[in-house]
Amino acid sequence: MFQINLNVTKDPKTWSNDGVLCYFDPVSKRLRKKTPEETVRQKILSFLTQKMEIPTDAISVEVPVCHFVPGKRGRIDILVNGYDNLPLLVVECKAPQIHITIETYEQVDYYAELLGAPFAAVTNGHVFQLDYWDDSLQRYQEVSQLPSYHTLCTKIGLKSEDYLPVKYQRTPFDQLCSDQAYNNAQKNQYYVGQDTPRSLVPFIINLAECLLDPSTRCTGFPNADFRLIADQGIRYTAFGDAGGGTFSGPYRTLMVDVNGNTKLIGFSIFSLIKSTNDPHWGTRKGASSLVVSIDDKEKHHMSLELTLDTYALQQRNEVRIWHGGRMAVSNIGSVKQQEVLDYVFTHAPYLKGADGKVALGTLKNDHLFTMSDSDIQDLLGRLIQYALLRDELRYIKKQQYMMQKIKD
Structure with missing residues (x-):
């Protein structure tokens, strides 16, 4: 289990809208109201992109589960895709005062299994646990070392998407x-x-x-x-x-x-x-x-x-x-x-x-x-x-x- 001390992580910049403090979400490019849970999510997004070297373009937020499994309810806080937009990592974010319990792990593992994502993570800003799907045991197991995006992909035989900037082709x-x-x-x-x-x-x-x-x-x-x-x-x-x-x-x-x-x-x-x-x-x-x-x-x-x-x-x-x-x-x-x-x-x-x-x-x-x-x-x-x-x-x-x- 990885212990993340987000207190040493710089708080995301806030913006005021009608007196309400908001974050600018760099993934969805939307203003999001500042809440304890949103603060964790924005800090974790920075953690994923900076520490795990995950490209921003590989990340989605608030993804409805029904997009993958029709009729299923729920939203995925953070979804990371691998090569060819295949689900790679599901992240569940909780507010700092919420204790991470076995039910929390079961929830994120359930979402990951529905999507066929080989990795699942849960965090409240203090604890960050990353699991991977073990075929031999037929369940998610804890990862012992923090991997990079490239390692996440290659560990399961996927290519990591480069997400290189593509020059927009204009009409001459x-x-x-x-x-x-x-x-x-x-x-x-x-x-x-x-x-x-x-x-x-x-x-x-x-x-x-x-x-x-x-x-x-x-x-x-x-x-x-x-x-x-x-x-x-x-x-x-x-x-x-x-x-x-x-x-x-x-x-x-x-x-x-x-x-x-x-x-x-x-x-x-x-x-x-x-x-x-x-x-x-x-x-x-x-x-x-x-x-x-x-x-x-x-x-x-x-x-x-x-x-x-x-x-x-x-x-x-x-x-x-x-x-x-x-x-x-x-x-x-x-x-x-x-x-x-x-x-x-x-x-x-x-x-x-x-x-x-x-x-x-x-x-x-x-x-x-x-x-x-x-x-x-x-x-x-x-x-x-x-x-x-x-x-x-x-x-x-x-x-x-x-x-x-x-x-x-």
Whole structure:
């Protein structure tokens, strides 16, 4: 049994959100409320990556058991994968005041056996026991020495996944207009809608691939009232819209400080499925949408879905992105567009365009965009400001709605 003295391990950095202290989970790239058990988990994640040399990309957190065994309940605190994403190690985390008992060992061994993981570990931050499956005894046995990730894999005859950084392959600028780029974006990448004007496609591909390319980082926002803490790269997640749709995939994730509150803002571009007389969607075009999401602690939602087919106005090689203020509030319905515009322009006058609409930025599509481009950062900053103000107004409308219900 390994005795881990986490008191000598530096506490993970905390971030404040509405007065609640949170950790930034480097695995899921989410804010997680600080609790005794979460503190143990974040410290153990550091232990796994630093002491056992386990690549972050090989780790998952809060994995439902039903993903592996349909119908089975429970969540795995930490799951480490080996070669070809085969389950390798299951870790159960308990709060420091919880004593590790035989029932705790049996629980983690049960999860590991369900998944076919050859290793299982349990910890409360003081005790760390690592077991391996002994075929001859047909049960899990304690490991006597702390192994590395490579040793874990080779001990059972698996290759250790290298998880070497893979350079994101972007479409060369001179090929953005090609049929191949169009077909890939429409069918394989899913960020160009079937009915999106062909003239707009090179711009959408350029912007979508800019968001997905980790080789450059956002460094700040001009004119913004909030501060960039860090560009956290790509996170795979899903957000739903008011109509019941789901936008699932990779999001460029930026951590920002808004008046002392830490928020995670996500950006991605998705295509909408074209439908005709669909029972749910009715008849709609296959458009391309820019999605902006916001995380608060462990809650996350989509704040803005901007249809580029409508709100990206192209003139030669310049594309102006704007919005008319359309917004819905769950359980309430649509808010008058002028009310949205008045609220936004009162709090962020710089977002008001000459036409009285929300001005989100203008990009010259004459080069491959990068996250460090000043006009890209201006666009992202404006989108964040607009999304935050829309959330503020949503909250106000919900409060007004609840007060009215109480009066009625």
